[in-house]
Amino acid sequence: MSYRDTYDFWMTDDYFDEDTKKELAAIADDEAEIEDRFYRDLVFGTGGLRGVIGAGTNRMNFYTVRKATQGLANFIVKQNAQDKGVAIAYDSRKYSPEFAAEAALCLCANGIKSYLFESLRPTPELSYAVRKLGCTAGIVITASHNPPEYNGYKVYWEDGAQITAPKDREIIAEVKAVTDFHTVKTMDKQEALDKGLLTIIGAEIDDAYMxxxxxxxxxxxxxxxxxxxxxxxxxxxxxxxxxxxxxxxxxxxxxxxxxxxxxxxxxxxxxxxxxxxxxxxxxxxxxxxxxxxxxxxxxxxxxxxxxxxxxxxxxxxxxxxxxxxxxxxxxxxxxxxxxxxxxxxxxxxxxxxxxxxxxxxxxxxxxxxxxxxxxxxxxxxxxxxxxxxxxxxxxxxxxxxxxxxxxxxxxxxxxxxxxxxxxxxxxxxxxxxxxxxxxxxxxxxxxxxxxxGYYKEGLYTITLKGVTGAEKIRKIMSSLRAESLTQIDTLKVLKVRDYEKNTITDLATGEVTESGLPQSNVLYYDLEDGAWACVRPSGTEPKIKLYYGIKGTSLDDADAKLEALQTALVEKLNKLAE
Ligand SMILES: O=P(O)(O)OC[C@H]1O[C@H](O)[C@H](O)[C@@H](O)[C@@H]1O
Known part of the structure; x- marks a missing residue:
């Protein structure tokens, strides 16, 4: 389906409520906004799902939260881990308690036990609770430090850490396989409590965490x-x-x-x-x-x-x-x-x-x-x-x-x-x-x-929003890759690590070794004099990120070195982003 078809579907199908339709009707003449809301499903990035709250497949709302949870539930059922259950926490953001309850009830409707915190809790306490309660997974409804218009959905596995490969791919595949919203299950809260599928947790976990x-x-x-x-x-x-x-x-x-x-x-x-x-x-x-x-x-x-x-x-x-x-x-x-x-x-x-x-x-x-x-x-x-x-x-x-x-x-x-x-x-x-x-x-x-040693580091980011922004970020990364930099400012590039290609190239000898880390769209330059630079697209916000660091012999020397490297790098990145 094109983004337009998906928009029309959300506008007409009776699965979507009147408020959602009203919100979408208000953007009927704004093609760019429709495209941004519907050109894709929210993607799992560095910290799980994260997106602006609102109607659309590329937004955080009851429908996308339920769909993600149904995918997770299908995965858990295939692992036969329903009884171990899922712990769920949420933060102080808009709709956080509502999204958390929605996720819990979707899991319960799939026969999966849910342990829902009674009120807001820190993300690390959820990580702790997953292992303490012997759960198979965990969810936190939060967009961490993002601006207020965002919310998000972090997924944890039984070891208490957020999901990584290959589990993330497998769960994402289950979420993608949920193509019909009507197959997403939910149940009444009282019924879930009565059946022992939903448990509200709080003080006992707080005390143990403390x-x-x-x-x-x-x-x-x-x-x-x-x-x-x-x-x-x-x-x-x-x-x-x-x-x-x-x-x-x-x-x-x-x-x-x-x-x-x-x-x-x-x-x-x-x-x-x-x-x-x-x-x-x-x-x-x-x-x-x-x-x-x-x-x-x-x-x-x-x-x-x-x-x-x-x-x-x-x-x-x-x-x-x-x-x-x-x-x-x-x-x-x-x-x-x-x-x-x-x-x-x-x-x-x-x-x-x-x-x-x-x-x-x-x-x-x-x-x-x-x-x-x-x-x-x-x-x-x-x-x-x-x-x-x-x-x-x-x-x-x-x-x-x-x-x-x-x-x-x-x-x-x-x-x-x-x-x-x-x-x-x-x-x-x-x-x-x-x-x-x-x-x-x-x-x-x-x-x-x-x-x-006087190690100093810096971070520079460029925000590039929406479909065009994502395309620009992709282009910046491929231009940098194609350019094969040998010098940044006055510093020679000693090695280039390309984590997407899984290569570390020694520019002096030409020797190529493996990076040893999972594949990721990251370029890292080891420079002379203990300096370095790294560029990668953010996985939580529409940004490209430039990290850099130097080693100086005093605070002043470090500041001067950092400034020189930063100026050269920022100029380079800004030019690529033009
Ligand atoms: O740089 P991003 O992909 O946007 O991620 C931003 C940050 O998200 C989380 O907090 C991760 O733990 C950090 O390692 C990461 O730096």
Whole structure:
């Protein structure tokens, strides 16, 4: 069917309700909008399904949520795993509770047990709940940090990590095979409860999750000692982080935790924010204002589904709050974990850290320093979570922590997705430790640079929306591929990694080896002088992403090097996007 035919079908078939038809009638004269809403089905990207809320096959709505769930249900029934069930959580977004209930009732109608959280919960708690309840799968209704007009659907498998290949392909094939909406099942909520197919979950999982978080603490005594001294400002950005973060910090004994009042309560419009993403410095405005009033040591923010964490820390010399990138906060946590676990004899045998290919290379000397094995995976925390399963299956390594540049971090293996409450907790412990030494996290970061090298990284994105945008992104990638760059700015390209072709080409020798990672549309350039660049289309937003990094000899040298590389790369990408 063409997009027009699909539009007409939605306008006329009695399966679709009157509100949907009204919404679609309003765009009858807007061909581009009709095309964008119907030219494809929503696709599973880096973080599952994600799309703008509205009527259409390429939108998040009751019909697309049900269809995705029916596909998942068909897959589960084929595996004969109905009895193990599916855990379902949701965040504070528009329609999140409604979509979650819809998914639960579709599963129940297919004879699959559903465990639905009574109210909003963080994504990592769902990852934990899947294993705790022995479920076969999990679902979170969230669009993570995307703008308010979005929602999404993340799918987890029994190991607690988001689905990866080949399971993702198999489930997607089942979803695609649902071509007739009339075959999508649903059932009455009361009937599902009466039949024992639907169970509402809450406090018992919260308590167990909380205990798991606290097990990751290394020095409770230092927290106690500093509990009156350290001042923490926290904002949940109107999302799910408030309850677990407040609880864990309070149970650990932190006395001075100030929540940003304007952003404390759930709000699907994210009224006080342009973009509820800790990657966006503007999102910290209110938190920094409160931090100055309270003279806080550290400022923390979690995104709406509480899987990402962003921080600022006080520079006592200048009195300014300094921003940490996801790379920096991840490294602070990693270094503290490695150092203190080693010192206290708590480091497991064969320890491993997992990071993505676009995450800072400063992790390399740090991991080497503590004899920690460093494993690299493609972008997406699902690939980090998946490694824990592999370690267990092969009895190879013991996972200590995972981190990625996009503000995601996990310490421990109780969950298999990035976990902002655990990251907040670990950073507050590290901050308390620093306080006991008379320094701040910022001073400590400077010490780490001095010890391991001045690694700095940047990210530049271009938003290219709709059908034409997707086509442009495709063209940019193929132009770059065709161009075979040998130099970027003044830096020679040493190696080109093409993850789509599964090749790593050494430009000096011409030798070609395999990338060793799953196929993905990613180009990565290893450059001279410890620098690198990487380009890939986003899998969650209509964007092309350019990542880059350098290694400097001082903060100033690093800034100058990063700026030079960034200018050259941005100019190149902008030209390709013209
Ligand atoms: O870059 P995208 O494909 O849009 O994904 C954005 C981010 O999504 C999730 O948060 C993943 O865990 C990250 O690894 C990824 O960076």
């Amino acid at each position: 205990e798991e978080l606290k097990k990751q603490i290394i020095h409770p005594e230092i927290i106690k000692e500093q509990s009156e001294n350290i001042k923490i400002v926290y904002t949940p950005f109107h999302g799910t982080g408030l309850v677990p973060v407040k609880r864990v910090l309070s149970e650990l004994g932190f006395k001075n935790v100030y929540i940003v009042p304007e952003q404390e309560l759930p709000d699907p419009e994210f009224t006080t924010l342009e973009y509820p993403n800790p990657e966006d410095p503007k999102a910290f405005e209110l938190a920094l204002k409160l931090a100055k009033e309270k003279n806080a040591d550290i400022v923390l923010a979690t995104d709406p589904d509480a899987d990402r964490l962003g921080i600022y820390a006080l520079d006592t010399k200048t009195g300014k709050y300094m921003p940490f990138t996801g790379n920096m906060s991840g490294l602070i946590i990693a270094e503290y974990q490695f150092r203190e676990r080693t010192k206290c004899g708590l480091m497991p045998k064969n320890p491993a850290m997992v990071k993505t290919i676009v995450t800072t290379n400063m992790a390399d000397p740090l991991a080497a320093d503590y004899n920690v094995n460093l494993i690299e995976v493609l972008t997406g925390f699902k690939f980090i979570g998946e490694q824990i399963k592999f370690f267990e299956q092969n009895n190879s390594y013991n996972f200590v922590m995972g981190m990625e540049e996009s503000y995601g971090c996990l310490v421990g293996t109780y969950a298999r997705d990035k976990d902002a409450p655990v990251a907040v907790m670990c950073l507050c412990e590290a901050a308390a430790y620093c306080k006991s030494q008379g320094i701040t996290l910022w001073d400590h970061m400077l010490d780490l640079y001095e010890k391991y």
